[in-house]
Amino acid sequence: MSGLIKSSLAKKYWMAATGLFLCLFLVGHLAGNLQLFIPGEEGKIQFNEYAKFMTTNPIVRVLSIVTFASVLFHVIDGIILTVANKKARPQNYAYSKPSKNSIWTSRNMGVLGTIILAFIITHLSNFWYKMKFGSLPVDSAGYTDLHGVVMEAFQSPIYVIIYVVSMVAIGFHLWHGFSSAFKTMGVSHKSYTPLIEKAGYAFSVIIPLGFALIPIYVFLTNS
Numbered sequence: 682m683s684g685l686i687k688s689s690l691a692k693k694y695w696m697a698a699t700g701l702f703l704c705l706f707l708v709g710h711l712a713g714n715l716q717l718f719i720p721g722e723e724g725k726i727q728f729n730e731y732a733k734f735m736t737t738n739p740i741v742r743v744l745s746i747v748t749f750a751s752v753l754f755h756v757i758d759g760i761i762l763t764v765a766n767k768k769a770r771p772q773n774y775a776y777s778k779p780s781k782n783s784i785w786t787s788r789n790m791g792v793l794g795t796i797i798l799a800f801i802i803t804h805l806s807n808f809w810y811k812m813k814f815g816s817l818p819v820d821s822a823g824y825t826d827l828h829g830v831v832m833e834a835f836q837s838p839i840y841v842i843i844y845v846v847s848m849v850a851i852g853f854h855l856w857h858g859f860s861s862a863f864k865t866m867g868v869s870h871k872s873y874t875p876l877i878e879k880a881g882y883a884f885s886v887i888i889p890l891g892f893a894l895i896p897i898y899v900f901l902t903n904s
């Protein structure tokens with residue numbers, strides 16, 4: 682295999698590129714899901730029509746394949762890099778004080794990533810799998826009623842807690858990952874870097890908060 686994929690520098694580069702693409706996915710996914718705040722039958726039909734568009738439009742289907750490939754690449758490269766870092770890091774030396782030399786999130790990207798992966802698997806089996814392979818009822822306009830599946834899932838306090846805790850993990854993962862990805866890709870400048878860091882911190886709070894509010898809202902308004 683070529684050095685373009687195999688070297689550890691190339692792996693970091695692909696982690697950064699796929700990570701930034703997944704950030705774009707999160708923005709689009711949150712924007713679409715904000716329609717879940719629209720109340721009543723109108724909100725239901727609008728969301729189901731949107732879900733139909735997202736699963737049938739050819740351009741979105743290509744983006745969807747790129748999203749799944751990015752998740753896979755990000756996870757595999759992440760595991761390889763975490764294992765390599767663990768092997769290379771000096772352990773148990775008196776002078777090795779990781780907590781003083783780096784922030785908690787940067788040292789725990791692997792643990793946070795594992796929580797996020799567990800969330801994605803649960804999440805896809807909750808919604809995406811049911812939409813693609815389940816036999817769901819239709820709404821009053823004839824669209825497959827994915828809205829009903831989401832409303833039903835978030836009646837469960839366990840799911841609401843799983844979603845909220847997972848969004849906290851995503852927030853911490855992005856807190857380090859967002860600006861780190863730009864550095865890895867060579868975007869480093871004394872006037873832009875502080876701006877990118879601030880944008881990264883804002884992104885890592887606003888996006889997970891937006892996602893977390895959805896199950897909380899559905900739970901509070903439907904039970």
Ligand code: HEM
Nearest residue numbers: 710714732735745748804808809812827831892893895896
């Ligand atoms: C409250 C928060 C969320 C809700 C209500 C939600 C809802 C949904 C629904 C209904 C689908 C299936 C239909 C569609 O593709 O739009 C879906 C797919 C998906 N979701 Fe979420 N989602 C949430 C958060 C997230 C988060 C935080 C992530 C990533 C960390 C994520 C990753 C995905 C992925 C990868 C798919 C498959 C997309 C595709 O087919 O291309 N979701 N989500």
